[in-house]
Amino acid sequence: MSISKIPVRTLRPADFELLPAQSAAPVIVRPSRSYWQDAWARLKTNKRALVSLYIIIALILFTFAGPLVWRVDPARQDVDQISVGPGVDRRAIVVEPWQAWDGSSLAPGYDSGEGLQLAADPTTQSVRLLWSEVPGATYYRLYRNLFSATDIDALGIPMADFSAGGRRWYEDLLDLQPREYFYSITAFDANNQRMDEFLTISADVTRVITMDEVRSKELGVDIDRLQLGDEVFLTFHPLGTDYLGRDMLARLMAGAQVSLFIGLLAPLLFVSFGVLYGATAGFVGGRVDQLMMRIADFVVALPFLLFMILFQVVFGIGPGESGIIPMLVALVLLSWPATARLVRGQIMQIREEAYVSAARLLGGSHMYLIFRHMIPNTLGVILVTLTFAVPSAIFTEAFLSFIGMGVAPPTASWGSMSNEALKTMLTHPHELFFPALMISITVLAFNLLGDGLRDALDARMRGME
Amino acid sequence: MAAYVLKRILQGVLTVWFIATATFLAMHNVPGDPLSGERATNAAIQANLEARYGLDKPLTEQYLIYLGNMMRGDFGISFTQQNREVNDIIREHFPVSATLGILAVTFAALGGILWGALTSLYRNRMPDYVIMFLVILGISVPSFVFAALGQLALVNLNSLLGVSVLPVAGWGTVSHMILPALVLGLGTMAYLTRLMRSSMLEVMTADYIRTAKAKGLTPTRIFTRHQLRNAVLPVVTVLGPAIAAITTGGFVVELVFAIPGLGRYFVQAVQQLDYTVIMGTTVFYGAFLVFMVILVDLIYGWIDPRVRLK
Numbered sequence: 001m002s003i004s005k006i007p008v009r010t011l012r013p014a015d016f017e018l019l020p021a022q023s024a025a026p027v028i029v030r031p032s033r034s035y036w037q038d039a040w041a042r043l044k045t046n047k048r049a050l051v052s053l054y055i056i057i058a059l060i061l062f063t064f065a066g067p068l069v070w071r072v073d074p075a076r077q078d079v080d081q082i083s084v085g086p087g088v089d090r091r092a093i094v095v096e097p098w099q100a101w102d103g104s105s106l107a108p109g110y111d112s113g114e115g116l117q118l119a120a121d122p123t124t125q126s127v128r129l130l131w132s133e134v135p136g137a138t139y140y141r142l143y144r145n146l147f148s149a150t151d152i153d154a155l156g157i158p159m160a161d162f163s164a165g166g167r168r169w170y171e172d173l174l175d176l177q178p179r180e181y182f183y184s185i186t187a188f189d190a191n192n193q194r195m196d197e198f199l200t201i202s203a204d205v206t207r208v209i210t211m212d213e214v215r216s217k218e219l220g221v222d223i224d225r226l227q228l229g230d231e232v233f234l235t236f237h238p239l240g241t242d243y244l245g246r247d248m249l250a251r252l253m254a255g256a257q258v259s260l261f262i263g264l265l266a267p268l269l270f271v272s273f274g275v276l277y278g279a280t281a282g283f284v285g286g287r288v289d290q291l292m293m294r295i296a297d298f299v300v301a302l303p304f305l306l307f308m309i310l311f312q313v314v315f316g317i318g319p320g321e322s323g324i325i326p327m328l329v330a331l332v333l334l335s336w337p338a339t340a341r342l343v344r345g346q347i348m349q350i351r352e353e354a355y356v357s358a359a360r361l362l363g364g365s366h367m368y369l370i371f372r373h374m375i376p377n378t379l380g381v382i383l384v385t386l387t388f389a390v391p392s393a394i395f396t397e398a399f400l401s402f403i404g405m406g407v408a409p410p411t412a413s414w415g416s417m418s419n420e421a422l423k424t425m426l427t428h429p430h431e432l433f434f435p436a437l438m439i440s441i442t443v444l445a446f447n448l449l450g451d452g453l454r455d456a457l458d459a460r461m462r463g464m465e
Numbered sequence: 466m467a468a469y470v471l472k473r474i475l476q477g478v479l480t481v482w483f484i485a486t487a488t489f490l491a492m493h494n495v496p497g498d499p500l501s502g503e504r505a506t507n508a509a510i511q512a513n514l515e516a517r518y519g520l521d522k523p524l525t526e527q528y529l530i531y532l533g534n535m536m537r538g539d540f541g542i543s544f545t546q547q548n549r550e551v552n553d554i555i556r557e558h559f560p561v562s563a564t565l566g567i568l569a570v571t572f573a574a575l576g577g578i579l580w581g582a583l584t585s586l587y588r589n590r591m592p593d594y595v596i597m598f599l600v601i602l603g604i605s606v607p608s609f610v611f612a613a614l615g616q617l618a619l620v621n622l623n624s625l626l627g628v629s630v631l632p633v634a635g636w637g638t639v640s641h642m643i644l645p646a647l648v649l650g651l652g653t654m655a656y657l658t659r660l661m662r663s664s665m666l667e668v669m670t671a672d673y674i675r676t677a678k679a680k681g682l683t684p685t686r687i688f689t690r691h692q693l694r695n696a697v698l699p700v701v702t703v704l705g706p707a708i709a710a711i712t713t714g715g716f717v718v719e720l721v722f723a724i725p726g727l728g729r730y731f732v733q734a735v736q737q738l739d740y741t742v743i744m745g746t747t748v749f750y751g752a753f754l755v756f757m758v759i760l761v762d763l764i765y766g767w768i769d770p771r772v773r774l775k
Contacts, residue, residue, distance in 0.1 A: 301480040301758075302487065303750050305714060309735055310747065314491045395607060402609050403716050403732055418609060422721070425613055426620075436610040444605035 039380070042456035049452020055445040063256040074250040075410055078235055080217075082245040083428045089178070090234040092209040094226055098125045103169035115199045116185050119169070122203035127172040129183055131199065137187035139163045142170055145182040149200045155184040178207040207234075240430050243420060248434055251412045255435060258324060258413040259442070262397045266331040267389035273332065274339025275375075275382055281340070282347030283370065293344065296337035307334055308396065309405045322411040327400065331393060339385050346378040380457035387450035391443040398439050414439045470763060477755045482532075484751035488744050489531055493524065495738065518544070518741070531744075540745030545737050551745035554730060559749070561636060562719070562726035565649060566712040568642055573650035573657055573707065578700060580654070581661020582693060588666065596658065603655030608714070612648045612721040619644060634723040645722045649715060653707050657700055664696040671695070698769050705761035709754045 033041070043049055081090075106112060107120035112130060119128040131140070143149070145156025160170060172183075184200040214232055215223055221232050239248035281292040311330035312323065350356060356373050364372070394414075400406035401415030409416065414435040421431035515521045518541070519530055534541065540551035580600070584593045616633050623629050631640050668674065669692060677687045716728040727746060734742040 298480060298483040301751065301755055302484055303709065303747065303754055305716065306731065306747050306750055307487075307491075309732070310488070310491050310743065313735055313738070313743075314494050391605075398607050399609075399714075399717060402607075403720055405732065405735065415607075418607075422609070422613060425617065432610075432613060436607065440602075440606045440610070443607075444601060447601070447604060 035376075035380075039453075039456040043452055046452040046455065048448045049456075052445040052448040052452065055441065056449065059256070059442060059445070060260070063253060063260050066253045066256075067250070070249055070253065072247045072250040074246060074254040074412055076246065076250075078237070078241055078245040078247070080234055080245070081237060081241050083241060083243050083424060083431065084237065085240045085428065085430045086238060086248075088240070089207075090236065091231050092207040092234055093123075094214065094228055094230045094232060095123065095125065095208040095210060096228060097210045097212065098173075101126070101128055101169075101171045103130075103167055103171075116183065116201045118201065118203060122176075122181070122205045123208040124176045124178055124205055125173070125208050127176065127181065127183070127203050127205065129170045129172065129201070131168050131185055133164070133168065134187040134195070134197075136189050137164050137195065138190050138192075139188050140168070141186050141188070143184045143186075144172065144174075145184065146179070147182065148202070149182050149184045149198075152186065152194075152196070152198050155186070155198065155200075156182065176205050178205055180204050209234075239434055240428075242417070242431050243424060243428070248431070251417060252414075252434055252438060255412040255414045255417055256438065258322075258407055258411060259394055259397055259415070259439070262324065262328055262331070263390050263394035263442070266328050266335070266393045267386055269328070270332040270336040271339045271382060271386045271389060274336040275343050275378075277336065278340035278343030278345075279347050279370065279374065279378075282344035283351065283366070283374070285348070285351075289344070293341070296340050299334065300337045302334060304334055305396075305399070308400060312400070312405050323406060323408045324411070327397060327406060331396060335389070335393075339382070339389075342381060342385060343378055346381055347374055350374050350377050384450060384454045384457060387446055387453050391446040391450075394439065394442055394446075466766075469766075473759045473762065477759050480755050481748070481752045484755075485532065485535055485744075485748045486528075488747045488751075489528055492740050492744055493527075495740075518542075535748060540749070541741040543742050544739045545734075545742075551741050554742060555727065555745065555749055558725060558727040558730045561724060562712060562715050562728055565642060565646055565715060565718070565724065565726060566708065568646035569650035569711050569715075570653070570704070570708050571650075572646055573653035573711070574700065574704060576650070576654040577657025577661055578693075578697060580658040581700075582665055582696070584658070584662045585665035585669070585696075586688075597662075600655040600658045603651050604659075608648060608652055609717050609721060611651055612645075612718055615644050615648050616721070634721075636722075636724045641724075645718045645724060648722075649711060649718045652714075653711055657703070657707070660703065661696060661700055664699045665692060668692050668696045698765070701761070701765050701768065705758035708757045708761070712750070712754065712757075 043053075081088075101119075105119075107128075110117075110119055112132075114132050116129065116131040119130045120126075122128075129142070134140070140162045142159045142162070143155035143157060144159050145154075147156075149155045159172060159174070162168065162170070181203045182200055183203060184198050186198045187195045189195055209232060211223065211226065214221060214226065217235070219232055219235065226232070237247050237249065239252065241247060242251065277292065277296070281289045308327075308330050311333065312326050315326035315329060350373065353373075356369060359369055359373060397406060397413060398415030398418065401413045402419045404419060407413045407416055417435035418432055418439070421428070421435065425432050512521070519527055522530070538552070540555070543549045543551060543554065580596050584596045587593045619631055619633050623631075623633070631644055632638075633644075635641055673695075674687060674691055677691050682690075715726055716732055718724070719726040719729040720732070727750070731743070731746045731750075734746065
């Protein structure tokens with residue numbers, strides 16, 4: 001550095017006289033912006049991060065305000081609507097209670113004719129079938145199928161056998177759903193050989209309900225004014241129901257509470273602990289620092305998922321417990337070292353900064369240095385870590401619940417809902433789709449927000465992506 | 466170099482000891498008893514069983530015996546299948562998990578490097594946007610969803626073509642491995658793609674690239690010899706943790722695809738409170754991961770002279 005020459009001049013008393021007030025010169029300064037104002041301004045220009053922020057706010061509303069709006073018990077079973085998808089037909093016709101059929105009376109509009117035929121309108125109460133005699137047959141076998149029967153070797157489930165001299169009618173009462181069924185009948189000759197011909201008929205079953213059922217299900221209709229043949233609507237499930245007939249929307253909300261509880265609280269706890277641990281190690285330094293960091297290294301080396309599972313077992317999930325707290329504790333115990341390492345590095349760097357030395361020279365106490373200089377200067381990095389820790393915690397919860405090592409049933413979480421839905425994925429895809437979508441959206445939103453925050457808060461990491 | 470290797474290995478051994486101790490302590494605090502209930506119908510039988518597994522001794526003695534056995538590579542006998550040694554179980558199931566893991570890591574690394582390089586070449590153009598969108602999808606969608614979707618797609622493909630292109634689940638032949646490995650590696654591949662892209666963009670502005678351009682090298686040669694080689698280094702660094710994540714993350718994929726790997730066996734053992742199997746598997750996995758990370762670090766030193774010189 002070169003020393004510039006300053007012209008030397010003796011000072012005169014006139015130099016110390018007050019100058020007359022001047023008209024205000026135009027001030028050309030930008031308004032001063034604090035670190036956080038600057039970060040917020042940067043974040044606001046990042047569309048992806050902003051949209052993610054709105055999604056997260058919507059998600060929190062869904063989780064906490066949702067159950068106030070959609071007041072359905074997530075554990076309540078609707079046995080009439082098991083594994084139904086969203087937007088299915090919920091109409092049901094009010095009919096008389098079921099009465100046994102004698103096998104001969106025909107409903108109005110039905111005639112006894114040749115072959116296999118219906119004797120009444122097929123309903124979810126019963127499907128009544130009649131058939132005419134086949135010459136040479138000793139007994140008949142009746143089948144039910146969900147698909148049109150075209151092959152004599154694939155007629156569906158055998159329902160019953162009837163000897164030729166006995167009755168030639170059947171009333172099907174078995175778990176009838178409002179859909180189309182195909183009934184087929186084959187005949188066997190005197191040598192117990194199946195005859196080549198088979199008869200088949202389709203029955204388009206309509207959903208029916210009795211007055212008593214309407215009353216007990218609390219469907220919100222005025223029972224006194226209800227008449228036979230009226231149409232009523234079964235309970236509304238906007239997103240359908242799961243395999244036990246539980247409302248998907250209510251379960252998603254309950255699951256969101258579990259997933260977000262773990263996803264937000266666990267990172268908050270382990271990041272806080274990591275900050276304290278890392279700041280202590282970085283600030284104290286020396287032997288203590290080395291020892292503390294070795295311990296952190298050990299914890300890092302533990303195989304994460306294995307120990308998550310192990311801890312779940314160690315803490316034990318008793319009957320009636322949800323298993324949320326053990327998971328929280330295990331997550332905190334295993335996840336803190338990453339933050340601790342990061343914060344330690346930051347603190348060690350800041351410790352050597354000139355402004356910290358200046359503050360120390362001016363007599364700043366340790367506490368003052370930590371809370372005035374070190375923590376505020378690491379807060380940006382900590383916040384970014386926290387944001388990225390949320391999706392990984394949510395993922396961990398989902399994984400564990402998915403392999404059956406997470407929350408215990410009947411507690412709903414998005415992971416356990418996905419696990420339950422996997423078995424019926426092909427027939428009821430909505431049961432897997434919604435929880436998987438919720439996990440994906442949440443993780444995506446937090447990841448994008450984290451990216452945005454990192455760009456906005458951390459000058460050094462800016463433009464790293 | 467030799468001193469460094471030795472130091473790392475010693476550290477690794479120490480870490481494995483810590484894992485073993487943590488596992489031992491954890492397992493001895495588990496509520497419930499694998500020997501009570503239907504297995505031991507009266508006190509005499511229970512005492513005999515406890516003696517067989519050494520559970521009647523004081524905790525410190527048990528710990529020393531446990532450490533001694535472990536050093537000899539003996540993990541004991543399974544609690545639930547009393548004719549099976551834990552070593553046999555590991556020997557039978559670990560190769561399956563390892564094969565799957567190696568395939569997945571290979572797939573993730575190659576894919577990540579390829580896609581990352583591609584996005585940096587097409588920076589801020591359509592291919593970049595498309596790939597980065599897929600990357601975000603890969604990071605955000607849990608692997609069990611990919612597994613389920615993959616199976617679904619395969620079922621439809623098989624029935625559409627009328628032949629079995631790839632089996633949907635199970636284990637045995639190479640064709641069984643492809644889809645699970647793809648699914649298992651997908652998340653890591655997305656992560657590595659991102660890393661590779663930022664690393665490529667960083668290298669692009671380096672001095673040696675400018676020098677290479679000034680020397681008049683062809684763009685292809687600059688790309689392959691200078692840019693790609695240097696940009697791959699950070700990817701290699703995270704490969705150690707990636708291997709760890711993939712091998713222990715195999716549970717889900719093994720479960721969905723019905724693969725008889727160690728991960729699935731571990732989950733089963735935990736459900737049955739099979740102490741010895743749980744301890745053996747955890748320590749074995751822990752040791753495997755520790756030494757994998759060390760190996761990757763050493764490889765890194767070998768391919769990057771700057772690290773070796775430190």
